[in-house]
Amino acid sequence: MFHKQIATVSAAALLAFSAVPGLAETHAMTEHPETGEALAAEQTYSYRLLDQFPTLDPQLNEETAGNHVIRQLFEGLMIQDAEGNLRPGVAEGFEASEGNTVYTFKLREDATWSNGDPVTAQDFVYGWQRAADPETASPYAWYVELTSMKNAAQIVAGEMDPSELGVEAVDERTLKVTLTQPLPYFPAMTTYATLLPAHKATIEEFGSDWTRPENMVNNGAYNLKELALNEYFTLEKNPEYWDAENVIIEEVTGLVINDENQALTRYESGEFDMLEPLPAGAYPRLEEERPDEAHSVPRLCSYYYAFNLRDDAKPELQDPKVREALNLAVDREVIVDQILQGGQTPAYNFAHAATAGFEMPNIAMASMSQAERDARAKELMEEAGVDELELKLIYNTSENHKQIATVVTQMWKQKLGVETTLENMEWSTYLDVRKAGNFDLARSAWCGDYNEASTFLDLLTTTHGSNDGQFSNEEYDALMAASKTSDTPNEQYSQAEQIIAEQSAIIPVYHYSNTFLLNPAVKGFPMQNVENNWYVKDFYRTAEE
Known part of the structure; x- marks a missing residue:
């Protein structure tokens, strides 16, 4: 179970993460001190990004590409x-x-x-207050509220001063966090960008x-060396990082390439x-x-289409019957088996099957044949009295997104007579347009x-600050609020x-697997980390045979 994985780190556990003897001499050595593998003379790592990340400010980040760099x-x-x-x-x-409502972190000296300044508890206090402060306008301010930190909701709403957030620097090396309710997974939440420290003076x-x-x-383990928007960035090893002597990769390069082929x-x-x-x-x-390079591993992300459910949005989409019809008409098997072909699985619910401790729900439409779904979809459109419907579906520029959107909209047209206009845009623009609600449906994905x-x-x-479709259901809100203090949250x-299924709040399409190519000379990639949280400081490059 997930909660068991995040127990207090013991002295014995800390020893497991201590420096490996002799690793400081890695770059002068020809072999890796743990594995004995021959090391390449040049320790570099490079990878491709689909889109230019909008920001490298941890408190302003809201997407995956930037999070990898941050x-x-x-x-x-x-x-x-x-x-x-x-x-x-x-x-x-x-x-x-105090029953998982108070967490005390001890910072390493x-x-x-x-720049050589010590990282102190106050740097975390400042960063977290900054994320919650409405003046910062963080798109992830809701994440601070989600942690259940004392006064977070009121601060995010602009009703209290950020200084009242339930986090304090007891001293330079001790950080105390006070929550309003027990949250056993709070320590895991501190790994995300929003809760990183910030250097106030800078x-x-x-x-x-x-x-x-x-x-x-x-x-962190690396410093930002260069950044050319929509082209590339380079990072170089940070000599001031506390564990620098154990970091083998010296330079990291990211290349922005929008076209998959x-x-x-x-x-x-x-x-x-x-790739x-x-x-x-x-x-x-x-x-x-390329059997030594091609990989497909579980990835804690769900691909879905969000409906625009704002009061002034397309009136037909306010009818759950219309939404359900569109949901039923999507043949997920075609998408995962004929288009993607990378180990993805059809999605009839939102949370990914690989989520720790999660019990997959029994969703009615999942047990239906596609023919049964299609027949029911037509009945629902007739019941709703909708015989003509025109929609606009937006997606960020990607051949994969385009292929899926094209196939899905063809399904809607052939089965339900729905006409759909597709609009693609670059990543930053897409995020702004989706946030503003200028769509009927939006290609979306959520990664844990x-x-x-x-x-x-x-x-x-x-x-929720990222509920761009603005689905709203009182019963749903009450259930999620109750789950925070429940001994059996899976209920x-x-x-x-x-409720998501009955209301067709969204259209789940598929649960991700991570399909990628990796140069076999690069070692240390965390294949079993379903969140795809990789740290280049753990990588190393072996010599060519």
């Missing part, structure tokens, strides 16, 4: 190992008390910022320019080390041709910020999933 630049209280379990980051460990001096390479002060061609020519995701349908061939079902199901609560989660 994870290399900054370090939180806790980080994750190759299986997704917690391990010490800036904090050496933590203690839970050797943690420093890239932010105050440079304002929004503080994340530029020449200005940034960070505390072009990205594959460039990977095959040896331009970079990792994720693969072009739709390419995995079976690549697995056969932590490994517990609430990371998915909280998304559809009325006040609430199952009921919540039933």
